Amino acid sequence: MKTFCGRANPTTGALDSVEESEEYDYHQEIARSCFADMLHDHDRNKKYYRGIRAAVARVKARGERVIILDIGTGTGLLSMMAVTAGADFCYAVEVFKPMAEAAQRIVEKNGFSEKIKIINKHSTDVTVGPDGDMQMKANVLITELFDTELIGEGALPSYEHAHHNLVQEACEAVPHRATVYAQLVESELLWSWAQLQPVEVEGARLVPPPAMGLCAGAHSVCDIQLSQVSPRSFTPLGPLCTMFSVDFSKPVSSAFQSHTSQFVARSGGRAQVVLSWWDLDMDPSGSVVCTMAPSWTYPQPKMAPWRDHWMQSVYFLPSESRVTEGEELGLTVCHDDYSLWYGLRRDSQTEAPPPRPCCTCQAHLVWTRPRFGELNDGRRTESYVSALRSVLMGDSVCLGVSDGSLLPVFARMIGAKKVYALENSRMCKQVIHPNVFSPPVELSVLLQISVLMGEPCFSSSLLPWHSLFFWYCRTALAGLLRPNATILPRSATLHMVAVEFQDLWRIRAPCGTCEGFNVSPMDEMVQKSLDFRESREAEPHPLWEYPCRALTRSTGVMTFDFTQRVPQQPISSQAGSFRGRCHGVALWMEYHLTADITVSAGLIGPVSEQGECEWSRHRKQGVYFLRSPWDSSDGAAVSYSFTFEPSTGDIKMDFSVEPQ
Numbered sequence: 117m118k119t120f121c122g123r124a125n126p127t128t129g130a131l132d133s134v135e136e137s138e139e140y141d142y143h144q145e146i147a148r149s150c151f152a153d154m155l156h157d158h159d160r161n162k163k164y165y166r167g168i169r170a171a172v173a174r175v176k177a178r179g180e181r182v183i184i185l186d187i188g189t190g191t192g193l194l195s196m197m198a199v200t201a202g203a204d205f206c207y208a209v210e211v212f213k214p215m216a217e218a219a220q221r222i223v224e225k226n227g228f229s230e231k232i233k234i235i236n237k238h239s240t241d242v243t244v245g246p247d248g249d250m251q252m253k254a255n256v257l258i259t260e261l262f263d264t265e266l267i268g269e270g271a272l273p274s275y276e277h278a279h280h281n282l283v284q285e286a287c288e289a290v291p292h293r294a295t296v297y298a299q300l301v302e303s304e305l306l307w308s309w310a311q312l313q314p315v316e317v318e319g320a321r322l323v324p325p326p327a328m329g330l331c332a333g334a335h336s337v338c339d340i341q342l343s344q345v346s347p348r349s350f351t352p353l354g355p356l357c358t359m360f361s362v363d364f365s366k367p368v369s370s371a372f373q374s375h376t377s378q379f380v381a382r383s384g385g386r387a388q389v390v391l392s393w394w395d396l397d398m399d400p401s402g403s404v405v406c407t408m409a410p411s412w413t414y415p416q417p418k419m420a421p422w423r424d425h426w427m428q429s430v431y432f433l434p435s436e437s438r439v440t441e442g443e444e445l446g447l448t449v450c451h452d453d454y455s456l457w458y459g460l461r462r463d464s465q466t467e468a469p470p471p472r473p474c475c476t477c478q479a480h481l482v483w484t485r486p487r488f489g490e491l492n493d494g495r496r497t498e499s500y501v502s503a504l505r506s507v508l509m510g511d512s513v514c515l516g517v518s519d520g521s522l523l524p525v526f527a528r529m530i531g532a533k534k535v536y537a538l539e540n541s542r543m544c545k546q547v548i549h550p551n552v553f554s555p556p557v558e559l560s561v562l563l564q565i566s567v568l569m570g571e572p573c574f575s576s577s578l579l580p581w582h583s584l585f586f587w588y589c590r591t592a593l594a595g596l597l598r599p600n601a602t603i604l605p606r607s608a609t610l611h612m613v614a615v616e617f618q619d620l621w622r623i624r625a626p627c628g629t630c631e632g633f634n635v636s637p638m639d640e641m642v643q644k645s646l647d648f649r650e651s652r653e654a655e656p657h658p659l660w661e662y663p664c665r666a667l668t669r670s671t672g673v674m675t676f677d678f679t680q681r682v683p684q685q686p687i688s689s690q691a692g693s694f695r696g697r698c699h700g701v702a703l704w705m706e707y708h709l710t711a712d713i714t715v716s717a718g719l720i721g722p723v724s725e726q727g728e729c730e731w732s733r734h735r736k737q738g739v740y741f742l743r744s745p746w747d748s749s750d751g752a753a754v755s756y757s758f759t760f761e762p763s764t765g766d767i768k769m770d771f772s773v774e775p776q
Contacts, residue, residue, distance in 0.1 A: 146214055146645035151190065151638060154260075155630045156622040159421035163406040164194055164260075164290065165631060167398025169201040171256050171288040176202060185209070185254035185282055187239045187274055188261045191638050192219035192232060193630060194290075198258060199231045206232045207250045209239045214641060221637035240277045253282060257289045257364065264339035264408075264427045265456055266294055266394045272362075272370035272453050279367040289364040291396040291406070296359045298377070298392040298431075298458065300447055302385035303350035308492040309338065309485035310388075310432040315494070315522075317501055317529045322522070331477035332434035335457065338485055341661040342391060342428035343411035343420065353387055353439055354379045359449045365400070370453035374469040376461060381443045390431040390447070390458045422619040431458045434473055482520050482575070486658070490573070490734035491522060496715060500571070501526055503709035507567055507602045508532050514567040515596070517589045519575045527569065536565075538589070565597050569604040572707070578656050579738045580705040580717060581610060581760075581767050584676060588765070591681040603679050605707040609672040610758070610767070611718060612701045613729070615664040620657065621699040624741045654738035654769065658731075659702055659718075665727035667698055670719055672706075673758050674767070682762050689758040698754060701771075702729075703738035740769055 154160065175182045182203040186195045189208035198206050208223075210216040216236035223232045235242060235249045244250045257278060261271040279287075310333050312324040357377035362368060398404035410428055411420035437460065439445060446461035450469050459470025475481050483491070490496065500523060508514070508530050516524040516537040524537040572586035590603060624646075626639035673689045704718025717735040731737065742754070759768045 146642055152625055152627050153424045153623045155627040157423045160406055161631050163398050163404050165197050166404045167290040168197050170399045171290050172201040172203050174288055175255055183254045184256045186258045188259055189219055191635050192223045194258050195232045196226055196228055196633050199228050208232055209235045211238045218638050218641045222635055225634050239274050253284045255284045255287050257283050257287050265337045265429055268454055272368055275368035276370050291398050292365055292400050293361055293363050293397040294394055295361040296394045297356050298359050298390050299356045300353045300387055301350040301389050301391055303389050305349045306430055307388040309489045313492045315497055317526055320529050328477040328479050331475055332473040333432050334475050334480040335473045338430040339427050344661050347412050351385050353381050353383055353385050357447055372452050374448055374450040376446045376448040378446050381439045381441055381445055384441045386436045387439050387460050388436045392429040486734050499713050499715050503604055503713045504530055506710055512566050515565040516569050517586055518570040518573045521571055523569050565601055567602045579654055580703055584765055587676055587678055587682050590678055605709045607678055607708045608676045609706045610674040611670050611706055612673050612703050613670050614667040614698045614701050617699045618663040620662040654703055654740040656736035657739045659737045660731040660733045666723045666729050687760040700739055700741040
């Protein structure tokens with residue numbers, strides 16, 4: 117049996133439905149789920165363990181048998197901790213079948229089969245009774261149902277159902293409580309991810325349409341590694357506020373709620389962004405706390421635990437507003453069963469809770485937040501404007517090929533005779549038309565083109581080389597180009613650098629033993645799924661969020677000449693090699709707009725002598741993880757080669773260790 121899966125096709129710029137084995141979907145899910153990251157999170161594990169031991173002890177002190185319900189058991193780790201702590205029996209619920217099967221093997225391997233029952237169901241489908249999945253209700257509820265937003269994985273409905281149907285009244289819960297914190301800030305960097313800003317071109321001011329400025333933006337949370345956003349990038353306007361807490365040992369409601377925290381503004385500025393994270397109290401006294409606070413809140417930032425399964429949240433207010441130092445304000449958070457949103461109050465007695473944000477301008481449905489940041493990057497914009505200025509003449513007829521690009525507007529403002537745009541979205545019309553002088557940008561091509569331009573950027577692009585769709589468009593449009601037509605960018609180079617990650621390696625590293633328990637069946641499951649396909653492919657990551665040390669200089673491994681058509685034969689790079697303790701390689705494109713203007717979608721500065729890297733925040737880079745961290749201290753080297761396949765637009769990579 118086969119299944120159809122979406123796959124980016126650089127030759128068409130579309131997400132194609134590709135026929136795959138019926139196992140492909142869940143192999144990809146396992147390969148990219150980063151289960152190992154949670155198991156490598158020692159801070160999380162040890163605090164769960166302490167909370168579990170304390171909860172089991174409290175129940176035993178009451179003279180009761182300890183019956184555990186573990187919802188979202190994953191590997192079964194927390195259930196094994198509970199049995200080791202003295203629990204009499206555990207019901208471990210896991211809805212994802214491959215994970216439930218791995219948990220069963222792990223439980224058997226560690227000798228807990230008699231005391232742990234794996235239930236492969238969603239917790240809301242679990243039954244209790246003589247013929248049910250559980251013989252009796254539990255008196256200890258253990259869960260790990262959280263995401264970066266705390267409730268985005270359906271924690272509230274799951275707790276609500278469990279308290280009504282699966283656990284006893286006054287049960288113990290681990291974690292016992294969650295608390296959400298938030299801080300109102302002004303940040304030019306973060307706000308640039310939410311709204312398109314005005315830009316000056318050739319003495320004229322390009323202003324977004326009024327509808328865009330009035331739009332509340334996308335509802336979805338922006339989850340990032342906030343530790344990598346320097347405190348110098350924002351100004352706190354108020355204190356860190358405690359927004360609300362949820363006691364998991366008592367019945368929980370998933371209904372709409374709002375909570376307001378009153379405070380006095382500590383400084384004046386523009387209220388734009390809310391930074392948020394949460395803590396877990398593993399026991400009722402709050403003596404065992406697992407916090408998601410970013411590293412810059414710690415007295416010693418390097419002591420902050422790293423985790424990628426739980427990060428921090430950035431919320432954008434519906435509109436920015438001016439606040440003054442000493443002003444009394446109220447920060448309001450609302451939540452339904454799956455999501456949170458924030459609003460700023462100035463009169464808590466009269467104002468209703470803020471409505472859920474909803475994009476009304478369409479821009480937030482078309483452009484991702486990094487794309488907003490890219491369009492608002494003044495230095496990048498100046499590079500494109502300078503390149504256009506150097507090639508445009510009064511009789512230039514231009515065609516833009518990119519998704520949601522402002523290049524056609526810039527070309528018209530600089531003085532091109534006619535400008536056309538091939539655009540997948542109507543959003544381009546809404547952004548461009550109000551800002552272009554007569555004649556407006558048109559969306560159909562009628563004349564031969566003297567300048568073909570692109571950033572390039574396409575909504576279907578996941579990996580750096582997916583933007584080669586521009587090259588395929590250039591080839592298809594060859595008949596519309598004048599003999600001396602200018603192509604901008606004129607070429608692109610795929611760059612790579614071998615890296616040692618500070619932390620990101622954990623998402624691919626086998627765990628083996630976790631807190632004294634053998635979880636190797638999970639390692640085997642993940643590796644099997646990686647071998648299905650993922651271990652032979654790169655994957656996209658925003659490397660500005662994941663510090664790494666470069667082991668080599670940036671190397672251009674393959675160049676694509678856009679002034680020529682896509683060749684019919686494969687292009688192969690020259691083989692190379694590198695040395696050092698290497699977790700993998702980072703890959704990105706650099707676009708050569710003209711002979712002397714280049715824009716990088718990867719490294720945006722030279723690598724320091726210590727190997728420190730500064731990465732673009734606008735695009736994800738490709739990461740090819742080696743099967744295991746590799747050290748060349750024995751004299752061996754990693755050799756590599758790249759091959760571009762024109763028929764598919766894919767780049768095949770080959771890495772191998774060669775002994776010296």
